[in-house]
Amino acid sequence: MYFAGVDIGSTMTKVVIMDEEVIASVIGPTGAEHRRLANRVMEEVLRQVNLPFDEISYVVATGYGRINVPFADRQITEITCHARGVYSLFPTVRTAIDIGGQDAKGIKISNGKVVGFVMNDKCAAGTGRFLEVIADALGVRLEEMGELSMNSRNRAKISSTCTIFAEQEVVSRISEGVSIEDILAGLHEAIASRVYRMAERLKIEPDVVLTGGVAKNIGVVKAMEEQIGFPLLIPQEPLLTGAIGAALLGKELTLKAVEGGKPVERGTRRLEEATFFE
Amino acid sequence: MEQEKRPEEVKKTSARKWTESAKKVRGLVANMYLRAITEDKPVAWVMFTLCNELFVAMDVLPVYPENYAGLCATKRVGDPFIDRAEADGYSNVTCSYARIGLGYSALWRDTGEIPPFAPDGGMARPIMLVGSSLVCDTRYKWFQAFSRYLDVPYYAFDMPGPPAVTAHRPDVREQYMKYNLTQLHGLVSFMEERLGKKMDWDKLDEIVRRAEKSYRLWYDAYMMAGRAVPCPFPAEDSFRCFVPAFFMIGEQEALDFYQGLYDEIKYKVDNKIGSLPEERYRLLWGGGLPPWHTMGIFNYVEDRGALFVFQSVYLPLNPADIPDRITNPLERLVYSRYEMGIRRAEHDRKLGLFGACNFVGLGNPLLFVDEFKVDGVVMHWLRSCRGATIGQIYQKRLLAERSNLPVLFVESDMCDIRDYFEADWKMKFDAFLETLETRKRAGA
Known part of the structure; x- marks a missing residue:
């Protein structure tokens, strides 16, 4: 049997197909148009493994866009899906921190179950968007920010955790002659500090797993480790944990129904574009 | 212009x-x-x-x-x-x-x-x-x-x-x-x-004596509703029904209102008439004023099987029995206010808390979670109200230490809609209810 997890985040859409393990995955940008066309991402991942959609036993959608996935059997929030996905990769996890495109969340996990969670408010500081804005202001690519910051010799102090104010602060640091590496190191410290303060409300306990696109930034990872005081575990592909968790939860629901001799409750699946105003 | x-x-x-x-x-x-x-x-x-x-x-x-x-x-x-x-x-x-x-x-x-x-x-x-x-x-x-x-x-x-x-x-x-x-x-x-x-x-x-009767009915009605399973009087209703007590107390209309409220709740409790067919999760609105701009959000939660059975914000204080020797109405007013305040403070003191008798007692949610059979607590961080927000993290820690109940924080403001983000609230409520379901299945 095959199971699919569809994670439509604010910035990226992630889809995985699993049997016993992940056999295919696609990560693509979300955006207004792509949100509507999540079906195409699904079709792309099916093409990878040459499977017809009907072969997928269960589809769980998660992420902010989960409501508008016409081919999903069920919607489950990203909190539950991330926790399940992270637990499957790191069974010793007690705290998961996810820094996505427009939100950051901390999840307390016990035996694979969510026991508490916190999220940022609607402010973009402490999220991937914060780094995108600063990358633009500095004229560096998002992907190179982490490595560049590792060359810092004298980390700049970025006092503001507001994205807009931080951008202004960065411009003034540049005019003061501070190196880009030092500025980036300061920014990573600022983002790590903000996320740490949020997650610590749950009382962070090891093992701690960091996921989301920002987990690919080595500068933020190091700054977070400095704040927390012990090393972080990072999945091989930190963007996929929500989709993996979604697929696994779909699998559990299916197997539970089958074992109980009950029919699997599926949605009215339509592998087509999302319509938002039905 | x-x-x-x-x-x-x-x-x-x-x-x-x-x-x-x-x-x-x-x-x-x-x-x-x-x-x-x-x-x-x-x-x-x-x-x-x-x-x-x-x-x-x-x-x-x-x-x-x-x-x-x-x-x-x-x-x-x-x-x-x-x-x-x-x-x-x-x-x-x-x-x-x-x-x-x-x-x-x-x-x-x-x-x-x-x-x-x-x-x-x-x-x-x-x-x-x-x-x-x-x-x-x-x-x-x-x-x-x-x-x-x-x-x-x-x-x-x-x-x-x-x-x-x-x-x-x-x-x-x-x-x-x-x-x-x-x-x-x-x-x-x-x-x-x-x-x-x-x-x-x-x-x-x-008028003071009429108000005393109104306070007693108000208090008894709210407490009776909170204890009841199923609950006939969820938080969104009690967020309305405090209005006569706050802004009309002393008037005959307020007394009539609370007599009617008491009678209605008593009838429903006696006949086990609840609000939802099944209270899958009983929640406490444990801090922060409600989002007056979007009170319909309570129905979103109800549609998912959860009911806020009580709110510990605009709540009646336990009315005092005023001694007969106090006959001056101003003295009766002062006595009743002071006694109502310290009854809550006294509870805080027994819990080892250090609140003040300012009617915003730090121990509030703890007063209700056991008696009202609550599964989880929701608190509202208000961007423009320090008084109702400042103690919430402390309250959350107390709840974690003493009741092991999960607490959800949602953020916005009581009146300024610019601080409200509906998709975020709905996602948080959905995730919270999933967490409660997991706990329920695990027998927590």
Whole structure:
């Protein structure tokens, strides 16, 4: 049997197909148009493994866009899906921190179950968007920010955790002659500090797993480790944990129904574009 | 011109009402503002100060800008008032109750007329302003600013509560009661001077005793509903039904209302008539004022099998039995307020907490989680209300230590819709309910 997890985040859409393990995955940008066309991402991942959609036993959608996935059997929030996905990769996890495109969340996990969670408010500081804005202001690519910051010799102090104010602060640091590496190191410290303060409300306990696109930034990872005081575990592909968790939860629901001799409750699946105003 | 800005019609955002009593509140509120405009009686703008009885006794119609701000938010017409206040330099983190009232006053001063889009005909022009130190710090300056906008005299009195750790001591009690009595005498003198007539003490006595009966019914009704399984009176209804107690207490209409509420809840409890067919999860609204701009969010939660069976914010305090030897109505007022305050503080003290008798007791959620069989607690961080928000992290820790209940924080504001993000709230509620389901299955 095959199971699919569809994670439509604010910035990226992630889809995985699993049997016993992940056999295919696609990560693509979300955006207004792509949100509507999540079906195409699904079709792309099916093409990878040459499977017809009907072969997928269960589809769980998660992420902010989960409501508008016409081919999903069920919607489950990203909190539950991330926790399940992270637990499957790191069974010793007690705290998961996810820094996505427009939100950051901390999840307390016990035996694979969510026991508490916190999220940022609607402010973009402490999220991937914060780094995108600063990358633009500095004229560096998002992907190179982490490595560049590792060359810092004298980390700049970025006092503001507001994205807009931080951008202004960065411009003034540049005019003061501070190196880009030092500025980036300061920014990573600022983002790590903000996320740490949020997650610590749950009382962070090891093992701690960091996921989301920002987990690919080595500068933020190091700054977070400095704040927390012990090393972080990072999945091989930190963007996929929500989709993996979604697929696994779909699998559990299916197997539970089958074992109980009950029919699997599926949605009215339509592998087509999302319509938002039905 | 600011005053010509009229909010567009918006879709209904209020919550469905589960009790007949809750349905009556809207009419009471509308009448409160209408009579102030149409009746030939003096009007006072008053803060929630726990002394409405004095205004009733002096035939003054009190109008409460706090309540009016909530009304504007409920009808989603608060923005032009907020914009006007901010245009005068008030920060966007100043209490949104205050900003709506200040914007209202500024618009009135601009044109000499009640703003045309003011709901329920607007707040009538006052001849006096009365505020106190009760609850939070914004209140002193807020009414002082009203006074300048409207050129109306303002009387502020002090109403301190002692620290919880000493409130029970007879010497402390005596000192505070004496002081509070002096403050109320000062208010009576101010009113007498403003109105050109003397207080009728016999009438006040009758009103104070009527208010005591109303408080008792209010308290008994709310507690009975919270304990009941199934619960017939969810938080969105109790967020309505506190209105007569806060803003009409002492009036016969308030007493009738609470008698009706008590009877209705008792009937439903006796007959096991709940709000939902199945209470999959019983929740406590454990801190922070509600989002008046989007009360329909309570229905979102209910549609998923969860019910807020109680709110620990606008709640009645345990009424005191006032000794017969206290016959002076002002002394009865002071005694009942003090005793109500310290009953909560006493509970805090027994829990080892260090709250104050300021009616915002830190231990509030803990008072209810066991008795009301609650599965989880939701708290609302309010961007513009420090008083109701500051202790919430502490409360969460207490809940974690003493009850192991999960707590969800949601963020926005009581009146300023700009701070509200509906998709975020819904996602958080969904995730919270998933967490509760997991706990339930695990037998936590």
